[in-house]
Amino acid sequence: MKHKQLPNEYYELLEELQATDFVLLELTLYLDTHPNDIDAIKQFNEFAKLRKQLRKRYEKDYGPLLQYGLSYSSYPWNWNDTPWPWQV
16 A cells, blocks of 8 residues: 655654653653652643644644544544554
């Protein structure tokens, strides 16, 4: 299956999402062992808010990011539009 050509902004936004996910994962691991670090909790919450904004922007411009009811589909069903984020 041939994938449609995507603009550079797509890849930049996807990379920003991946970097934000990495920060959130690392902060989660840190907070598991340092649950009273208020600065880390604030940083986690800031990145969680950023992640939500990035996801919303991605889905508005490029379609659903997560399956199983975590992302909406437009009409017509757009989960068959490729490439999917994990394919690039």
